Amino acid sequence: MDGPTLFRRAFHVASPLFLAYYILPDTIGGNVSRTSAALLFLGTAGCVEIARIALGVKLFGMRRYEGNRVSAYAQGMLGLAFGLFVIRDPRIVVPVFLGMAWIDPLSAYCRKSGRSRVIPAWAYFLLFLGTVILMNGFLPPDAVLVSAVATVAAILVEGPKIPQVDDDLLMQVVPMTVLFVLVAALGL
Secondary structure: OOHHHHHHHHHHHHHHHHHHHHHOOOEEEOOEEHHHHHHHHHHHHHHHHHHHHHHOOOOOOOOHHHOOOOOHHHHHHHHHHHHHHHHOOHHHHHHHHHHHHHHHHHHHHHHHHOOOOHHHHHHHHHHHHHHHHHOOOOOHHHHHHHHHHHHHHHHHHHOOOEOOEOHHHHHHHHHHHHHHHHHHHHOO
């Protein structure tokens, strides 16, 4: 595995640190809310991404095809922003983000090594189920249901390659949206 690939995988594995948003107090200090701080971070990262594209700068770890499009890093950030500010339910956002962060690299490994997609599907399901159980977010039968639905949604969008849309975004937005609708419809 080359340096840029190793960096991408390490970034994926470490990215759940951004979920610290949920453990920050509502007011960080003075009149600064955690939402304001998160929006400042997201806005700054968005500006860096716009400048990167405009100037043709390639960040370490980027793939060749990301040069003239929004990077996977930025698309992953957009997916998390969607979760934090649109979906807003940690029972959905946290396990979906963990699934993208930790199962997407496993899926890439399985795809490149010729292993079955069943491996990342089971890993996603077990990670999701374990997370919602630890969070005490759903009753056990509901936890199994939302884990299965999230797994199907995430694994379906992980595989296909869409030129301008990265699976780091799709593996968050699609399962979060599906689960948001499911949770609302069933009153979970």
